[in-house]
Amino acid sequence: MTKLKTHMGRRAFIKNTSLASGGLVLGFSILNSCKSEQAKEMAVREMPKEWFEMNSYLKIGDNGVVTIYTPNPEFGQNIRTSMPMLVAEELDVDWKNVLVEQAPYHADKYGFQFTGGSRGISARWEPLRMAGATARQMLIAAAAETWQVPKEEITAEAGVLQHAATKKSAGYGEMASVAATLTVPEEVQLKEVKDFKLVSRSQKNVDAKSIVTGRPLFGMDIQEEGMLIAMIEHPPAFGLTLKSVDGEAAKAMPGIKDVVTIKSFKDGYEKGGFDTNAFPELVAIVGNSTWEVMQAKKKLKVEWQPITAYSETIAGFGGKQTINIPAGLESTTTHKSQMEALAAKPGKVVRKDGNPEVAFKNATTILERSYSAPFLAHNNMEPLNAFAHVAGEKAKIAAPIQIPSLIIPTIASSLGIPKENIEMDLPRMGGGFGRKAYAHFVVEAALISQKVNAPIKLVYSREDDMTNGIYRPTYHATYRAAFDENKNLTALHVKAGGVPESPLFANRFPAGAIDNYMAEEWTIDSNISIGAFRAPRSNFMAGAEQAFLDEVAETMGKDAIQFRLDLLKRAKENPVGERNDYDADRYAGVLELVREKSAWKENDTTKHRGVSAYFCHNSYAAHVLDLKMENGKPVVEKVVCAIDCGVVVNPDAATNMAEGAITDGIGNAFYGELTFQDGVPQKNNFHQYQMIRMNDAPKEIDVHFVQNEIDPTGMGEPPFPPVFGAVANALYKATGQRHYEQPFVTGNQIVG
Amino acid sequence: MAIFNLNINGSEHSVDVDSNTPMLWVLRDHIKLVGTKYGCGIAQCGACTVHLGDNAVRSCQLPVSAVGEQKITTIEGLSEHGDHPVQNAWLEIDVPQCGYCQAGQIMSASALLKRNPNPSDEEIESAMNGNICRCGTYTRIKKAIKTAASSENV
Numbered sequence A: 001m002t003k004l005k006t007h008m009g010r011r012a013f014i015k016n017t018s019l020a021s022g023g024l025v026l027g028f029s030i031l032n033s034c035k036s037e038q039a040k041e042m043a044v045r046e047m048p049k050e051w052f053e054m055n056s057y058l059k060i061g062d063n064g065v066v067t068i069y070t071p072n073p074e075f076g077q078n079i080r081t082s083m084p085m086l087v088a089e090e091l092d093v094d095w096k097n098v099l100v101e102q103a104p105y106h107a108d109k110y111g112f113q114f115t116g117g118s119r120g121i122s123a124r125w126e127p128l129r130m131a132g133a134t135a136r137q138m139l140i141a142a143a144a145e146t147w148q149v150p151k152e153e154i155t156a157e158a159g160v161l162q163h164a165a166t167k168k169s170a171g172y173g174e175m176a177s178v179a180a181t182l183t184v185p186e187e188v189q190l191k192e193v194k195d196f197k198l199v200s201r202s203q204k205n206v207d208a209k210s211i212v213t214g215r216p217l218f219g220m221d222i223q224e225e226g227m228l229i230a231m232i233e234h235p236p237a238f239g240l241t242l243k244s245v246d247g248e249a250a251k252a253m254p255g256i257k258d259v260v261t262i263k264s265f266k267d268g269y270e271k272g273g274f275d276t277n278a279f280p281e282l283v284a285i286v287g288n289s290t291w292e293v294m295q296a297k298k299k300l301k302v303e304w305q306p307i308t309a310y311s312e313t314i315a316g317f318g319g320k321q322t323i324n325i326p327a328g329l330e331s332t333t334t335h336k337s338q339m340e341a342l343a344a345k346p347g348k349v350v351r352k353d354g355n356p357e358v359a360f361k362n363a364t365t366i367l368e369r370s371y372s373a374p375f376l377a378h379n380n381m382e383p384l385n386a387f388a389h390v391a392g393e394k395a396k397i398a399a400p401i402q403i404p405s406l407i408i409p410t411i412a413s414s415l416g417i418p419k420e421n422i423e424m425d426l427p428r429m430g431g432g433f434g435r436k437a438y439a440h441f442v443v444e445a446a447l448i449s450q451k452v453n454a455p456i457k458l459v460y461s462r463e464d465d466m467t468n469g470i471y472r473p474t475y476h477a478t479y480r481a482a483f484d485e486n487k488n489l490t491a492l493h494v495k496a497g498g499v500p501e502s503p504l505f506a507n508r509f510p511a512g513a514i515d516n517y518m519a520e521e522w523t524i525d526s527n528i529s530i531g532a533f534r535a536p537r538s539n540f541m542a543g544a545e546q547a548f549l550d551e552v553a554e555t556m557g558k559d560a561i562q563f564r565l566d567l568l569k570r571a572k573e574n575p576v577g578e579r580n581d582y583d584a585d586r587y588a589g590v591l592e593l594v595r596e597k598s599a600w601k602e603n604d605t606t607k608h609r610g611v612s613a614y615f616c617h618n619s620y621a622a623h624v625l626d627l628k629m630e631n632g633k634p635v636v637e638k639v640v641c642a643i644d645c646g647v648v649v650n651p652d653a654a655t656n657m658a659e660g661a662i663t664d665g666i667g668n669a670f671y672g673e674l675t676f677q678d679g680v681p682q683k684n685n686f687h688q689y690q691m692i693r694m695n696d697a698p699k700e701i702d703v704h705f706v707q708n709e710i711d712p713t714g715m716g717e718p719p720f721p722p723v724f725g726a727v728a729n730a731l732y733k734a735t736g737q738r739h740y741e742q743p744f745v746t747g748n749q750i751v752g
Numbered sequence B: 001m002a003i004f005n006l007n008i009n010g011s012e013h014s015v016d017v018d019s020n021t022p023m024l025w026v027l028r029d030h031i032k033l034v035g036t037k038y039g040c041g042i043a044q045c046g047a048c049t050v051h052l053g054d055n056a057v058r059s060c061q062l063p064v065s066a067v068g069e070q071k072i073t074t075i076e077g078l079s080e081h082g083d084h085p086v087q088n089a090w091l092e093i094d095v096p097q098c099g100y101c102q103a104g105q106i107m108s109a110s111a112l113l114k115r116n117p118n119p120s121d122e123e124i125e126s127a128m129n130g131n132i133c134r135c136g137t138y139t140r141i142k143k144a145i146k147t148a149a150s151s152e153n154v
């Protein structure tokens, strides 16, 4: 293996005295105390007297205990375990001697601390291993210097340095003080996959003990001296904004300190792609305790007024983009008729292969089906919250968010302080799923703290969280397939759109497998805020596409899995077009694996099974889902799942995530729905918004990974989108009815 | 406002709060026991589950004035060293994802096993149906409850 240039970021090697001395940069007492559970578990030994910082990701104690600073915020993927595993693997240290601490936000030291887009592990795959490997090399160099022997003759394994010829041996802790003073090597050699001792072997969640004992871990759990509780009142409908507030009655309630208004953006501020915020002007109420503030909030007298239409330029990931926000109060019934009207007209052609018009004209049979899905709310178990203490020119923030770096410029601008003056801790998130990538609530917390001149924790009620959403959009797709007289598939046409974005991925399967192919899209502007939601767009398209392909296979009299494999064979051997963005072999690989593991049989009448496969976030996932009807209600008996996400760093944790994705997908396919009436979200809590519960969850889930040595790709999102198709296809088998409109199960009594 | 003397996790706590204040917020804001979570405030999610005596109750619906002499146990007091059989089973099965719902799940599960040491699948489902897990860890929760049930000294 060739040596790699070290590129963890130059600043990763700059020593930081506050880190070396053992504290977090900010040192929130309540969150710091959390590390004790893990420490207690490992600490049959004493904590070290002195720490030596090797780089910003790790420090070694004089007794060999290693602290690894895990860079990305955690919301349930268990990256707080799997990322440190990458460092520990290359450092070659006993996992039992590793303590994990959450790094604060620090772009120079920790790079892009982004948890989302299923990029965590793939983005950190090399840099974190490098952090471990360079430290290991420095320890070897320190031993060589101390023992006066050649570096090459020294081994470093499981936290011990050895020189065989002279029988010299030392723990990492003994060499750490010297190693920390050495120059960082220019190049390092990383292990080969086959030599891994820790990676690809399941390690338990480092936070499990803290979680099951109720330690403070989450943003919601933060308590600071003198801290007040703040809540916000936002417009009751999308399309409205603040006009005026009379806070006198609220202020007179017990425990209430103040009622203020805030404006989230400075005039003319150029927003980034994650500054999404439908309600930038808000009323905030601040008091001593959450319950008191909740009661007083009901006494606010607020007048709202309609917004006027506007356009704005957003500087997003893919460059600048102009979006139009219309005025008005939108309703689901109107969205539906608007979508149907646009679906019936030609859209914008995004891809065209061969001559689909002629193929459809000459077709013997045409199959046309339309699919739709509603807006979805994220409904993370932990409602939105943030802690902020703005004192003069400085801000200390604890933000349970997915992309800290992208909200820092907004906070700085809105507060009118330099970016460098913002310190931010990244507490654990009680769920994220895309919602906590949009950190408007952190800006709100900071502005409220500045206004009332006190440390505050902003707490959204469940109702606030559900009705001030950044929702998964409502989508629509029409698929058409043309067949010749021999039932051969001759053309495929997809036209998809949504409010306000199109879900289409024109270059994904089955593009590339069909001679005559056309993909079109359309959009409808809206003032309802939308954003990422566990593979947005994919999670609708997979359902529609995989349900349609099932019907195509049925029309052709082919087995559902074999039909897909035949298409993939074509895409591999003789692909149509050049922009196909999937690897047909890996795609076929998960279908073959799921066929084997589920003991799939052609024309199986003993079970109601649905199959579905999808590619997104550079990974491949396929499910076979068995379902039966009991008292008119679908019961998912078993889901077998096959995933190809390259090397699996922590298999049991990845399995847990796949199980969650499957359960989440079934829940949303069955029940997920948010509707609007005159701009007002029609559900505001779990008595109205049906969530999947234990009695609806699959009775059994069986997850398998394709074994290979490919660098890791996405894992959080990929198993989610294909669930919708598997549910639809199994429901058809169980009921004889095709299901085209999500949610598939309606009219259920919600039982809490 | 009034003074309430409460027995929580075996020790006495005195709080001066409005008598309607739900125990959820008394625990979190006043006694600083934040293991009990807020998820919905309307008895729909189970994140706030604690034991009142031996029963699992939703603390968001339990006014401080209704507690009286009854003993309250929270996740922090379920066991002294975090080794209640249900907690051990949760660790063995490595249940949590984000973890936010898990204290409530564990409190519901431990109350179930106390009154029914050997629950059937249906009994587990019906006892646990009030606890939402947004991350979808239900299959592991069920497995962990069975693991705990088969261990001794539940």
Ligand code: FES
Residues within 6 Å of the ligand: B037, B038, B039, B040, B041, B042, B043, B044, B045, B046, B047, B048, B049, B058, B059, B060, B061
């Ligand atoms: S917070 Fe009490 S049941 Fe949800």
Ligand code: FES
Residues within 6 Å of the ligand: A076, A381, A430, A431, B096, B097, B098, B099, B100, B101, B102, B132, B133, B134, B135, B136, B137
């Ligand atoms: S583990 Fe996240 S809500 Fe249950």
